[in-house]
Amino acid sequence: MKKIGIDIGGMSIKSGLVDENMNIIHSYNIPTEVEKGFGVISQNIIKMIYDLLSQANCAIEDVDAIGIGIPGVADENGKVHYAPNLFWTNVDLGGVLREEFKNIKISIDNDATIACVAEHKIGSIKDVKNAIMLTLGTGVGGGIIINGMRYSGNLGIGSEIGHMIVGENYYSCSCGNNGCLETFCSASAVQSYARKLAAETDEETVLKSVRPGSITAKMVFESAVNGDEVSKKVVDRFVYYLSIGIANLINIFSPEVIVIGGGLVGAYDSYIDRLYEEVKSKIMFKNLPFAKIVPATLGNDAGIIGAAML
Numbered sequence: 001m002k003k004i005g006i007d008i009g010g011m012s013i014k015s016g017l018v019d020e021n022m023n024i025i026h027s028y029n030i031p032t033e034v035e036k037g038f039g040v041i042s043q044n045i046i047k048m049i050y051d052l053l054s055q056a057n058c059a060i061e062d063v064d065a066i067g068i069g070i071p072g073v074a075d076e077n078g079k080v081h082y083a084p085n086l087f088w089t090n091v092d093l094g095g096v097l098r099e100e101f102k103n104i105k106i107s108i109d110n111d112a113t114i115a116c117v118a119e120h121k122i123g124s125i126k127d128v129k130n131a132i133m134l135t136l137g138t139g140v141g142g143g144i145i146i147n148g149m150r151y152s153g154n155l156g157i158g159s160e161i162g163h164m165i166v167g168e169n170y171y172s173c174s175c176g177n178n179g180c181l182e183t184f185c186s187a188s189a190v191q192s193y194a195r196k197l198a199a200e201t202d203e204e205t206v207l208k209s210v211r212p213g214s215i216t217a218k219m220v221f222e223s224a225v226n227g228d229e230v231s232k233k234v235v236d237r238f239v240y241y242l243s244i245g246i247a248n249l250i251n252i253f254s255p256e257v258i259v260i261g262g263g264l265v266g267a268y269d270s271y272i273d274r275l276y277e278e279v280k281s282k283i284m285f286k287n288l289p290f291a292k293i294v295p296a297t298l299g300n301d302a303g304i305i306g307a308a309m310l
């Protein structure tokens with residue numbers, strides 16, 4: 001039997017048909033269109049599942065499970081309590097899907113936690129006893145493995161690493177607090193700060209050569225590598241706050257490995273050396289070995305594979 005894994009992000013919804021060996025046979029993405037709200041998005045997900053199956057020439061009868069990762073908190077019945085970046089509160093995604101796919105097991109869990117579980121089963125932290133994953137995407141998600149087991153804490157709502165408060169910021173987080181790691185180190189945070197600097201600076205910068213709305217995190221990291229001073233300032237700030245977050249995690253958990261996943265792992269090579277040095281300067285036991293920081297090996301597929309494993 002095959003499984004379907006779905007990864008709902010702030011920008012896109014990724015789906016994949018997965019075989020028994022956790023290989024993605026076929027994948028298909030659609031834009032999330034957050035502004036359309038839960039009613040439309042949940043129907044788009046149903047259509048997406050049928051489109052995925054027809055593109056892969058697979059019958060729905062050959063699928064026994066659909067797993068979904070959401071950027072938020074869901075209970076064991078698939079009710080999403082809270083997904084701030086989707087603007088969802090208490091929506092019954094599990095119920096809507098069960099209504100349509102009656103004989104298929106439907107499971108929903110936090111996206112970063114399941115990406116972390118996928119990396120732990122078959123990816124970058126396979127067989128590692130204590131590890132932490134940060135997913136740097138539209139938001140910042142977190143997954144924690146302690147003694148080989150996922151850890152989500154009481155009520156399953158822990159490991160929200162993105163909402164660790166690491167400083168004061170010029171805008172507030174979607175969770176309502178100010179200074180969350182997510183507002184410094186997500187793709188949207190990089191984008192927002194780049195737009196702010198581009199608007200304020202007198203310096204020449206490639207960030208001024210495009211409309212503010214078209215500045216992307218990818219563009220910022222690339223132009224920083226190419227020597228653009230304003231882009232470098234944006235990346236410096238990203239590295240600085242990410243190093244605070246990671247140093248805090250190392251001081252508390254002392255994991256063997258910290259995995260970086262999500263969209264910003266694409267620029268990993270351009271910031272890892274500096275990140276490592278800045279983390280080292282902030283941890284408590286500077287003279288002892290500390291966590292390796294590695295990129296997620298399943299890349300963007302971790303969300304799909306982890307969801308299919310639910």
Ligand SMILES: [Zn+2]
Nearest residue numbers: 163173175180
């Ligand atoms: Zn927050």
